[in-house]
Amino acid sequence: MENNQDISEILNLYFPQLKEPELLEELKGVARLKMVKNDEILIDIDEKITHLPLLYRGAIKVHREDDDGNEILLYYLEPGNTCASSLTCCMDRKISTIRAEAEEDTFYISVPIDYIDKWMLKYKSWIDFIMSTYAQRFEELLSTVDELAFKRLDDRLIHYLEDKAKVTGNNTLTVSHREIAYDLNSSREVVSRLLKQLEIMGDIELGRGKIELLQ
DNA sequence: ACATTAAGTGATT
DNA sequence: AATCACTTAATGT
Numbered sequence: 001m002e003n004n005q006d007i008s009e010i011l012n013l014y015f016p017q018l019k020e021p022e023l024l025e026e027l028k029g030v031a032r033l034k035m036v037k038n039d040e041i042l043i044d045i046d047e048k049i050t051h052l053p054l055l056y057r058g059a060i061k062v063h064r065e066d067d068d069g070n071e072i073l074l075y076y077l078e079p080g081n082t083c084a085s086s087l088t089c090c091m092d093r094k095i096s097t098i099r100a101e102a103e104e105d106t107f108y109i110s111v112p113i114d115y116i117d118k119w120m121l122k123y124k125s126w127i128d129f130i131m132s133t134y135a136q137r138f139e140e141l142l143s144t145v146d147e148l149a150f151k152r153l154d155d156r157l158i159h160y161l162e163d164k165a166k167v168t169g170n171n172t173l174t175v176s177h178r179e180i181a182y183d184l185n186s187s188r189e190v191v192s193r194l195l196k197q198l199e200i201m202g203d204i205e206l207g208r209g210k211i212e213l214l215q
Numbered sequence: 216a217c218a219t220t221a222a223g224t225g226a227t228t
Numbered sequence: 229a230a231t232c233a234c235t236t237a238a239t240g241t
Contacts, residue, residue: 152229153229176220176221176222177221177222178220178221178222186229186230187229187230187231188221188222189222189223189224189229189230189231189232190229190230190231192221192222192223192224193223193224195222196222196223206222208220208221208222208237208238208239209220209221209222209238209239
């Protein structure tokens with residue numbers, strides 16, 4: 001479908017930290033351009049991981065589910081990112097512990113996981129890339145933990161809305177109260193009531209299935 | 216017109 | 229803050 005020229009350009013634009021010409025050549029050889037539509041699931045819990053996604057357009061929502069089936073939003077992947085959880089899985093048991101769902105129509109480069117190890121031994125810039133991905137995700141994860149542990153739901157809700165607006169590049173979010181409750185592991189009624197408060201304070205405007213942020 | 220789904224509300228824990 | 233039971237409103241067929 002797509003050709004190598006495209007892959008080179010994308011790597012250049014969104015993953016400039018990958019430097020060695022040999023690495024880029026190898027990537028061109030084994031990587032494939034992929035696309036997932038809005039709301040499609042890229043990787044699900046308990047699925048075997050076979051590929052590492054390098055995101056270059058769109059956004060991916062990364063969830064984790066507890067034993068009772070409660071979901072909680074961990075973080076978003078944005079262009080230039082890859083999934084750190086996938087990395088862990090590649091090195092360890094190869095079974096996903098997270099769910100990755102497209103937040104909008106999303107484009108990525110798919111790399112078979114076998115190469116991840118190999119390239120670690122061969123290419124400095126690949127190691128750096130993987131390491132910095134880890135570092136980034138770790139930081140995000142810590143801030144998520146902080147939120148869960150120390151902040152009240154209304155703060156988390158505001159952060160959620162801002163985060164989502166940032167990731168989609170749009171101040172009008174198309175999301176139901178139900179979905180927000182799901183992501184924050186709360187209940188729909190509570191979210192509705194908090195959103196109502198935000199609307200009264202003039203921070204947002206509510207519509208059916210959508211929320212507009214007023215800065 | 217009817218069914219379905221989203222959102223609002225009051226009461227209870 | 230969560231859950232229940234119910235209402236109202238918007239949207240799809």
